[in-house]
Amino acid sequence: MPGPELLARLRQHRALGGAPPEELAWLALHGVPRSYGVGDVTTRRAQPEEWLQIVLSGHLAIQADRGAGGRTLIEWRGGDVCGLMPYSRGGSPPGDTVVEEPTDTLALHRDQLLEMTRQCPAVTTILVRAMLDRARHFTASDQHDEKLVSLGRLAAGLAHELNNPASAAARGANGLALALADAETAARSLAASGLSGAQLAAVDEVRQRCAGSLSTAPSPLERSEREEAIGAWQQTHALDQSLAAAMAETAVTTQALDALAAALDRGALEPSLRWIAAGCSLRALAADIGTSTARVSALVDAVKAFTYLDRAATTEPVDVGPGIRDTLTVLGARTRAKAVEVAVDLDPDLPTVSASGAELNQIWANLIENALDAVPRSGHVEVTARREPGRVAVRVADDGPGIPGDLVGRIFDPFFTTKPVGEGMGLGLDIVRRLVHRHNGTIDVESRPGRTVFTVTLPLAPGGLPDRPRTPPN
Numbered sequence: 001m002p003g004p005e006l007l008a009r010l011r012q013h014r015a016l017g018g019a020p021p022e023e024l025a026w027l028a029l030h031g032v033p034r035s036y037g038v039g040d041v042t043t044r045r046a047q048p049e050e051w052l053q054i055v056l057s058g059h060l061a062i063q064a065d066r067g068a069g070g071r072t073l074i075e076w077r078g079g080d081v082c083g084l085m086p087y088s089r090g091g092s093p094p095g096d097t098v099v100e101e102p103t104d105t106l107a108l109h110r111d112q113l114l115e116m117t118r119q120c121p122a123v124t125t126i127l128v129r130a131m132l133d134r135a136r137h138f139t140a141s142d143q144h145d146e147k148l149v150s151l152g153r154l155a156a157g158l159a160h161e162l163n164n165p166a167s168a169a170a171r172g173a174n175g176l177a178l179a180l181a182d183a184e185t186a187a188r189s190l191a192a193s194g195l196s197g198a199q200l201a202a203v204d205e206v207r208q209r210c211a212g213s214l215s216t217a218p219s220p221l222e223r224s225e226r227e228e229a230i231g232a233w234q235q236t237h238a239l240d241q242s243l244a245a246a247m248a249e250t251a252v253t254t255q256a257l258d259a260l261a262a263a264l265d266r267g268a269l270e271p272s273l274r275w276i277a278a279g280c281s282l283r284a285l286a287a288d289i290g291t292s293t294a295r296v297s298a299l300v301d302a303v304k305a306f307t308y309l310d311r312a313a314t315t316e317p318v319d320v321g322p323g324i325r326d327t328l329t330v331l332g333a334r335t336r337a338k339a340v341e342v343a344v345d346l347d348p349d350l351p352t353v354s355a356s357g358a359e360l361n362q363i364w365a366n367l368i369e370n371a372l373d374a375v376p377r378s379g380h381v382e383v384t385a386r387r388e389p390g391r392v393a394v395r396v397a398d399d400g401p402g403i404p405g406d407l408v409g410r411i412f413d414p415f416f417t418t419k420p421v422g423e424g425m426g427l428g429l430d431i432v433r434r435l436v437h438r439h440n441g442t443i444d445v446e447s448r449p450g451r452t453v454f455t456v457t458l459p460l461a462p463g464g465l466p467d468r469p470r471t472p473p474n
Helices: 004-011 021-030 111-121 121-192 195-210 220-236 242-248 254-263 266-307 318-332 332-337 359-376 427-437
Strands: 033-034 041-043 053-064 070-077 081-083 094-111 316-318 341-346 354-357 379-386 391-398 443-448 453-459
Touching: 004 021, 021 094, 021 111, 021 121, 033 053, 041 453, 053 111, 081 094, 081 318, 094 111, 111 121, 111 316, 121 266, 121 354, 121 391, 195 254, 220 242, 220 254, 242 266, 242 443, 254 266, 316 359, 318 332, 318 341, 318 359, 318 391, 332 359, 354 359, 354 453, 359 379, 359 391, 359 427, 359 453, 427 443
Parallel strands: 341 379
Antiparallel strands: 033 094, 041 094, 053 070, 053 081, 053 094, 316 354, 379 391, 391 453, 443 453
């Protein structure tokens, strides 16, 4: 017979105390009383759960490191139940279960759970509800952690993406101040030269060429050759060769300079060329600043669209094409870091799907990131989107080593990863699967060495028309 003290503690248990007395007596008779000290580990991450633990007093917690240092995922105190539950799959916990303060439990081994479900239906119902609550908690926690990790990767990539154009704009702004000073000095020298109207017209002729750019941007070799040619011309005329760099990417030619030299005397030629070169530099710097800031603006727009920052998280007709392109823009730094060639082939008139745009973009980001991680340096990734009967199919393919056949069936399991330790949490594909299923879609994978393809299919939105203008027929 179970001791009266244990029965009294079970009757006072917050979760199980309302069960029939005979069921509590069964638990007391078949359970094993256990006591733990602070720091004890009741179940380790790599070990399967073997015991149902009815926590009578104390404090236990599951701790895990999910890429940002250890933290508590879930905790139990006196009045809770933890460990293996009836009808659960009996997997291992996502982290070590650690005792935070002296704890007493009543433990039942997995071999007794089937008999418990027969003898204690009320207790079984309570435990199943607790299991479902725990599953919901872990699901929410997993999604939160994956979003944080994705946000960290996004922030790092965005910082890298923004750094180049922002630095270029800053350099241009600093150079602009110096160029303005040079232009003012050159303008004063030119004014002091006392040029006639015809001579000013000749100077203006070259200045107009400086204002115009070449029909095609010169290659570095072509630019160097132009700079050498203009520099040689200036050396022939005993002029400062440093002025050649400012004219190398403009439409100024040595023939135009010959015409200018014929119209001006030696004393007026150099201040005229300095004024022209200063104008070339100012225009080039202004163009660089404009290009850089436009790139920053485009990146901000892409991130805003990627996150649906200005939209409520609701289901609506969504065109998957722009979301895929925004995702690739946001991941541009990672693509260039590995010199990966990404081929994008999207049907121009894809129908819309009913979805949360932000969640769809999370799907594309996870699949494309996995593909980028899988391929070797200078590898290839393909992203395609096609209309199929009643649905849209998006495929992300890579030419990486493939997924071993014995692991293909496990890749969507939570915390399963083929990446090295510290490089993956094993949550990305689990999150993808959940999000796809939430949108009534399907996800499949085919893999062999040199070719892995993830296929996501999503049902069409009512009407299924693109939310952008169609391309008119030729």
